[in-house]
Amino acid sequence: MANKDLPFLIVGGGIGGFAAALALARRGIASHLFEQNTDFREIGAGIQLGPNVFKMFDYLDVIDEVSDWAVFPDNIIFRDALSGEELLRVPTGDQIKQRFGYPYAVIHRADLHNVLIDKVKTLPLATLSTGTRIESIEDHGDKVTVHTADGRSIHGRGIIGADGLWSKVRGYVAGEQKPRVSGHIAYRAVIPTAELPSHMQENNVVLHAGPKSHLVHYPLTRGAVYNLVVVFHSDRYEEGWDSYGDPQELEERFRGQQPVVLDYLSRVNAWKMWVLCDREPIRNWTRGNVTLLGDAAHPMLQYLAQGANMATEDAVVLARHLANAGDDAGAINAAFLAYQQERYLRTTRVQITARLYGELYHAADASADFRKQLLAGRTPQQSYDGMAWLYNGINV
Ligand SMILES: Cc1cc2nc3c(=O)[nH]c(=O)nc-3n(C[C@H](O)[C@H](O)[C@H](O)COP(=O)(O)OP(=O)(O)OC[C@H]3O[C@@H](n4cnc5c(N)ncnc54)[C@H](O)[C@@H]3O)c2cc1C
Structure with missing residues (x-):
């Protein structure tokens, strides 16, 4: 098989990994996804979905299926847990859809994961291997190889590390460091x-x-x-x-x-x-023909409720750059670099803002008074304006 006919190898079958398989297939690019667990039952509970990720679901042709399982809340309400006072109310129904073009919703992680898995299973361009732990990876320049825990070696054009917070692929790309x-x-x-x-x-x-x-x-x-x-x-x-x-x-x-x-x-x-x-944000997610996506690239605190949203955006952007890559030596690396260049400032902003939101959510004493002053009297329009950088989304 000519190297350009080999699939991209996706390490990790979380929301990011499946979004990547979907986005690549949408661009006519073959992938092989490896997930260490034997089934794709997602741990965890609810996740919030901003208008920015609905734009991605629309592009990935899963918006109807996601909407079928999602709940569309009327408002986001922020209350002081000591006084019971309502500090902020942001309408999340029709108004947010009118402003950003897509809705805001909440969904069980397993429901979202199942929608993505079911879709990927219908695509001939995506191969799934469950119960397959990747132990190590190699980049030979003209092709890449993943080595599985049960002793197999599989070749591909490039490796996408979507293996989460404790990413092994990140160790290869950016050096071994523990999360913060x-x-x-x-x-x-x-x-x-x-x-x-x-x-x-x-x-x-x-x-x-x-x-x-x-x-x-x-x-x-x-x-x-x-x-x-x-x-x-x-x-x-x-x-x-x-x-x-x-x-x-x-x-x-x-x-x-x-x-x-x-x-x-x-x-x-x-x-x-x-x-x-x-983790601290980093500029470089790529080494040769290996790159990172989702929590492997930019793990964030959950205060902005955007980790899975960002992983899905990564997938769409990455697939676009790979679709535009040529066949010459270095084309995959160039596409990976262009992808990270397009993504890293946005994901860094989310990582840093999430930390700040955590400070605000957990404020006490004078900081809590400041929070009240900050939020008091804020109109829905002002709240939407404040989120526009995020909820306006990205180009597909
Ligand atoms: C409390 C909490 C609330 C959250 N709320 C939200 C929210 O409201 N909205 C939102 O968008 N995000 C939220 N998030 C964040 C979100 O869950 C993550 O950012 C997102 O799931 C990351 O997806 P991922 O695919 O990058 O990584 P993961 O979901 O971690 O998937 C990685 C996958 O790789 C597999 N894997 C790892 N190593 C290997 C290997 N060597 N070989 C094979 N497979 C491997 C793992 O088994 C796993 O399935 C929340 C997180 C937390 C903790």
Whole structure:
């Protein structure tokens, strides 16, 4: 097989990896995706989808399927968890769609993942290998190779590292470094909506902001379940992923907050815990014919709710540059460099802004007063203006 007929090798089958397979197929480019897990059951719970990612879903021809599973909330509401005061209300229905051309929604991560997987499975240009862990990679200049944990070697034109926060491919590209442990912990849970009294079943994304902590809740999966996420500062946990939360710690961290906050917390029996990490933004995501995408390239704190959104944008931009690449030596590397050049300032802005939002969400004392002053009286138009750099989206 001539090297130009080899597929691109995608390491990692998260939302970013599948978006990449889809975007490449959309451009007539073959890919082979490797996921270490045996099935594609996504861990985690709800994710928010900005108008910017709906533009990508439109391009990737999955907007109807995503919309079928998503919930379209009426508002994003920001409340002070100590006083109960509403500090900000941003309409997220028709108004946001009119302003940005696409809607704002929330979706269960597994529902989104399944939409992308089902779509990829219909495409002859994408090959999937599950239960396949990539142990090492090689770049020979004219082709690349991934070596699997079960001893196979597969060749391709280029490697796209979509292997998440702990990316092995990033180690190859940018050197081995551990993620930055933020000291912020998230507990997430999903409960049947029917278990909540009607006044707690809001069709809104509601954020209760307290000192060094916050609670977010919203409905998911066509309203059948309700998503709860609490975040707080703690130095008790260093690193880890997907273990169970400690209800006693939660009780201590949220003591004194509004009864409605405590009521939501009391309705969960088992919390899943995430130790929240990010990394410092970097300019270079590429080495030879190997590049990075999504959390592997620019892991961010979740305060702007954009990690999966950015991974999907990466995929669309990367596929465009590869489609325009020639066949000559160095063409793949040039396309990878052009891709990172187009992406890195936008993703850096999201990474940095997410950290700042975390400060604002968890403000106490004078900082909380400043937050109130900042948000008070803000019109929906002013809120949309403030998000325009993000929600206007990118060129496909
Ligand atoms: C609490 C919380 C809330 C969030 N909320 C939002 C939100 O509202 N909106 C939003 O857009 N984002 C949100 N995010 C961020 C979002 O989840 C991530 O940014 C996004 O899932 C990253 O996707 P990815 O495909 O780059 O990486 P991942 O989802 O981490 O996928 C990487 C995949 O690679 C596989 N893999 C790793 N190593 C190998 C290997 N060697 N061989 C084979 N496979 C491998 C892994 O098994 C995994 O399936 C949130 C994150 C958290 C923690």
